[in-house]
Amino acid sequence: MIRVPVSLFLAAALLWISALPLQSRETGMNLSSVPFREVRLQQTAAVSSPHAGMPEAEIKDEEIRETLQTLYRLMEEKETYMAVKEQQIDGIRKMLATPRMSDEQRYDVNLQLFNEFKTYITDSAIYYAKENIAIGEKLLSSERINDSMLDLASLNIISGMYFEASDLLTSIERETLTPGQLIKYFDNYKQLYRSYAFNNPYATQYAVQSNHYRDSLLQVLDKSSNHYRIVYAEKLYDENRLDASRQILLTLLSQTGGDTHEKAVLSYALGNVYGKEGNRRLQQHYYALSSVSDIKNAIKENASMQSLALSLFEEGEIDWAYACIKSSMEDAMFCNARLRTYEVSTIFPIIDSAYQQKLRKQKDDLQSFLLLVSFLSLFLVVAILFVWRQMHKVARIRKKLYQTNLKLNDLNGELQESITQLNLTNGKMQEVNAELSEANEIKETYIGQFLDLCSAYINKLENFQHALNKKVMERKLEELFRMLKSRDMIDQELRELYQLFDHIFLSLYPTFVEEFNAMLHEEERFLLKPGELLNVELRIFALIRLGISDSSRIAAFLHYSANTIYNYRTRVRNKAAVPRDQFEQMVMKIGVIQRVE
Incomplete structure (x- = not known):
């Protein structure tokens, strides 16, 4: 497993933050002491991760994967953010061409350029720091000289120029430093000795010296400041008090908005904590968040990308690890930060070798696949020829079959x-059979009823004859004439005849009235009186349904004139809701014959 001094990376990142100018709460002066401030973004749309400061339990694997995917997408867009950075630098650099600019103004512009270049192009930042030393000497301003020398010393440490940094710090008279400069002074010494401890046989001694200066730094820092908290979190980290260190960093990160350089440093520090705890997934998550902020702020002097590459490499994610270490190498070479380049160069060959080995394996697999495809292609050609011959045979057979x-x-x-x-x-036979069946049903029903009726009439005639004979024998001629002239018997017989007809017909067609009314307009439908089975109009069309359509025959049966029957039929047709010319045909289709038991 590849080991990297993550504590050194943490310290180096903190040094860059500590070099940012901010109005000190201790002195009220413009100092370069407190690391956490709102860094002005150069991007027009900086989007922070919605779960940047979440507790571990609230961050899901999908969100971690999404953060990594966002990072890989931004790697392809680095040029866009660099262009914004260059545009801002050009805008500041143009201020140097202002006519009759005072040395004080030139010093301030150089300081702005130093702040822009220090994490972008180290050589340019060193140039402007040296320019400001010269201006400070010209102005006989010990404060400006000390500020610029402290800035230059921090750059020399990052660049691996330890002796130059040590000479600068030794040349500074500690008694002349302001409170804010004293913070930078202790911070630089802390980083210098920590850097000495890297790959050094006297690492323990240098680590003690670094911790000594860190304790001095904590003594002069405002305990309520973010700078104090981050340095104290580093101390807790080195002492393996990881829970307390993590809590401080998570709190600070939750208070940091936007994709700022401050967020990048805090996320990187959290990644180190989780890495030391063995929590690989959250280590990668926070390294990725830090790298996203670095890209969006065009920070070329960074440690999070190479740390992420290492973590991914150790998990076997060769492609992603190679993309990260390649991006980190490009940034280090662009920034010309020799220490960072050296660190990346110790890691890059290992990941690159694994990546190339994977490519070779993929190439070998591809060759094997191509060989297999070639064999299969040859087999396919033979198969095609065989199939072609078979197809000709099949075609001949198909022609015969056709x-x-x-x-x-x-x-x-x-x-x-x-x-x-x-x-x-x-179908026609079934229709004829149905008609015959219906006709037979009607005949059977009416023949039976007719025989019963005839028998009843014969009995009634016999009774009537006996009654007449009795009246003649008794010489009751007046009663005899009255009986002969009376229509009561005829009317009674007609009523009984119609009632019998109605009963028989409705037995054959029980839904006749409902279906007949359904063919009429609603307001013209027939409403029968209580006890009434059929009225005259319904009886006329009942006879039509039985096949008796001649008006004279209907008139003879109902004892009406043929003209009256015609008028009834016409009047009912006029009430029809269906086509009038089809009305009587539709009447013939009403109902299903129900056999009378």
Whole structure:
């Protein structure tokens, strides 16, 4: 497993933050002491991760994967953010061309350029720091000289120029430093000795010296400041008090808005804490968040990208690890930060070798696949030739089958035509059978009732004859004449005849009245009186339903004139809701015959 001094990376990142100018709460002066401030973003749309300061339990694997994917997308867009950075630098650099600019003004502009270049191009930042030393000497301003020398010393440490940094710090008279400069002074010494401890046989001694200066730094820092908290979190980290260190960093990160350089440093520090705890997923998450902020702020002097590459490499994510270490190498070379370049160069060959090995394996797999494809292609050609020959055979057979099918289709067509004719004939026969069945049903019903009726009439005639004979024998001629002239008996017989007809008809067609009314307009429908089975109009159309459509025959049965029957039929047709010319045909289709038991 590749080991990297993550504590050194943390300290180096903190040094860059501590070099940012901010109005000190201790002195009220413009100092370069407190690391956490609101860094002005150069991007027009900086978007922070919605779960940047979440506790561990609230960050899901999908969110971590999403953060990594965002980072890989931004790697392809680095040029866009660099262009914004260059545009801002050009805007500040143009201020140096202002006519009759005072040395004080030139010093301030150089300081702005130093702040822009210190994490972008180290050599340019060193140049402007040296320029400001010269201006400070010209102005005989010990404060400006000390500030610029402290800035230059911090750059020399990052660049690996330890002796130059040590000479600068030794040349500074500690008694002349302001409170804010004293913070930078202790911070630089802390970083210098920590850097000495890297790959050094006297690492323990240098670490003690670094911790000594860190304790001095904590003594002069405002305990309520973010700078104090981050340095104290580093101390807790080195002492393996990881829970307390993590809590401080998470709190600070939750108070940091936007994709600022401050967020990048805090996220990187959290990644180190989780890495030391063995929590690989959150280590990668916070390294990725830090790298996203670095890219958006065009920070070329960074440690999070190479740390993420290492973590991914150790998990076997070779492609992603290679993309990260390649991006980190590009940034280090662009920034010309020799220490960072050296660190990346110790890691890059290992990841690159694994990546190239994977590519070779993929190439070998591809060659094997191509060989297999070639073999399969040859087999396919042979198979195609075989299939082609078989297809010719099949084509000949298919042609014969086609001709046979044509003949079968012709025969089938003739058969279907015969079946159709047969079905039509069967349909007509079924209709005729239905009509015959209905007619037979009617005949059976009415013949039976007719015989009963005739028998009843014969009995009534016999009784009537006996009554007449009795009146003659008794010489009751007046009563005899009265009986002969009276229509009561005839009317009673007609009523009984119609009632019997109605009963028999409705037994055959029980839904006749409802279906008949359904063919009339709603307001014209017949409403029968209580006890009434059919009225005159319904009785007329009942006879029509039985097949008696001649008005004279209907009139004879109902004892009306033929003209009256015609008028009834016309009046009812006028009430129809269906076509009038089809009304009586539709009446013939009413009901299903119900056999009378």
